[in-house]
Amino acid sequence: MILTGDYHTHTPYSHGKNTVLENAEAAKRLGIGEIGITDHGFNHIIFGLRRRKLAALRAECTAAEKATGVKVLMGMESNLISLDGDTDMKESDFRYFDLYLCGIHEVLRYKSFKDFGWLSVKNYATYKTGKKPSDKLYANTTKAYINAVKKNPIDALTHINFRCSCDLAEVAKCCADYGTYIEINTKKYHVTAEELSVMADVGARFIIDSDAHSADRVGDTAIAEKLLGQAGIPLDRIDNIEGRKPHFRFAEYKLRHC
Numbered sequence: 001m002i003l004t005g006d007y008h009t010h011t012p013y014s015h016g017k018n019t020v021l022e023n024a025e026a027a028k029r030l031g032i033g034e035i036g037i038t039d040h041g042f043n044h045i046i047f048g049l050r051r052r053k054l055a056a057l058r059a060e061c062t063a064a065e066k067a068t069g070v071k072v073l074m075g076m077e078s079n080l081i082s083l084d085g086d087t088d089m090k091e092s093d094f095r096y097f098d099l100y101l102c103g104i105h106e107v108l109r110y111k112s113f114k115d116f117g118w119l120s121v122k123n124y125a126t127y128k129t130g131k132k133p134s135d136k137l138y139a140n141t142t143k144a145y146i147n148a149v150k151k152n153p154i155d156a157l158t159h160i161n162f163r164c165s166c167d168l169a170e171v172a173k174c175c176a177d178y179g180t181y182i183e184i185n186t187k188k189y190h191v192t193a194e195e196l197s198v199m200a201d202v203g204a205r206f207i208i209d210s211d212a213h214s215a216d217r218v219g220d221t222a223i224a225e226k227l228l229g230q231a232g233i234p235l236d237r238i239d240n241i242e243g244r245k246p247h248f249r250f251a252e253y254k255l256r257h258c
Contacts, residue, residue, distance in 0.1 A: 001208075001221045004240045005034030007099060008077065008158060008183065008209035009218055013057055014039035015047040018215035020057070024064040024072050026218035034071040034245070035218065036099045036209075037061055041078040043088035043109040049076060054096045075099025077158055082111035083118060083140055085147025087154075094258055100250040101183070102148055103158035104141075119144060123164040133165040142166040146174045153253035155246070156181040156207055162190035169198050176203035179249040181239065186223040187211035193230035200233045207240045 009023045010016030016023075020037050027035040037057070039049045049057070058074055065072040075097055078087040087102050088109075094100075106124055110116040118140045126133045133141075141164050148154060149171075157175065160182060161168065168191065175182055182204045184196070188211075191199075200206075208224040210217050228235070239246040 001225055001241055002030065003032050003208060003219055003221065004243060004245055005036070005071075006032055006210050006212070006219050007034070007036035007073070007075070007156065007207060007240065007246070008038050008101060008185070009035060009212040010039055011037055013037075013049055013053060014044070016213045020060040020072065021064040021067060022215040023212065023218055024068045024070045026215040027070045028068045030219040032070065032219050034073060036073045036075045036101075038075040038077045038099055038101050040105070041076055041088040043079050043081055044105060045107050045109060048088075051093075058096065073098040075101060075155075077101045077103055079108050080104050080119065080144055080148050081108060082115040083144045083147070084111075085144060085149070085151040086111050087148060087152055089152070094250075094254060098251065099248065100153060100155050101158050102152070102154045102156075103160075104144075104162070104164050106163070119164075126165070127163040138165055138167065142170055145171045149174050149178050149180045153250045154180050155248040155250045156183045156209075158183045158209070159185040159188060159190040159211065161195070162188060168195050169202050172199035172204035173202040176205065179247070181205055181207045181246060184208045184224045184227065184238075185211050186220045187213070187217070189223060191227070193227050196227055196231040196233060200231070200237055206233075206238050207246055208238060
């Protein structure tokens with residue numbers, strides 16, 4: 001399976017090992033026509049992208065595209081920082097970026113202590129202990145994802161349900177309604193084949209991303225191929241394979257509003 005574009009890769013601007021150019025060169029060797037450079041969002045305390053480095057990152061993306069012929073999209077894997085759906089990509093940041101991904105992570109500056117408690121502490125503690133999430137935690141995580149999709153022109157939710165739990169059908173239905181993709185992340189297992197089927201049944205569309213933190217993982221599809229084979233989802237529901245390119249809502253939003 002060859003990706004049309006791998007839209008989730010990291011560089012030393014967060015905690016990836018290889019440069020923008022090296023990621024783009026890896027994509028070129030695999031016949032991948034587009035690549036997203038999507039380092040962690042500003043509120044990640046340890047690995048977050050810094051606004052003062054945005055011009056340098058853009059220059060590297062432009063140079064890598066010129067050197068390789070691969071379209072290099074400058075994006076960010078933003079962090080969900082509140083139950084109300086706020087992320088650490090502000091509207092004033094939109095002009096710098098081509099891609100808008102969003103996920104739940106730890107070690108962040110949250111909007112409030114309450115948000116920190118529900119999105120980080122309670123989800124991580126539940127994950128580490130292997131306990132079933134409480135109904136309130138499940139509902140709050142679901143609400144946060146849905147609010148984020150409604151409030152922001154997010155292109156894709158990354159590794160949904162990794163170290164957290166939500167109502168995947170409800171979140172996927174919202175994504176389908178608003179034009180946000182569900183990412184099938186091939187760095188880690190974050191959903192089961194059955195859960196993929198549930199999301200497909202409510203109309204979600206998907207992209208496969210490597211979440212590569214080193215250039216040798218760019219374009220990796222192994223986990224996705226295994227899950228898709230088990231789930232039996234038609235491949236025409238995946239919008240970055242077989243020559244298809246995703247219809248990203250962020251670019252459309254910027255054309256209308258920025």
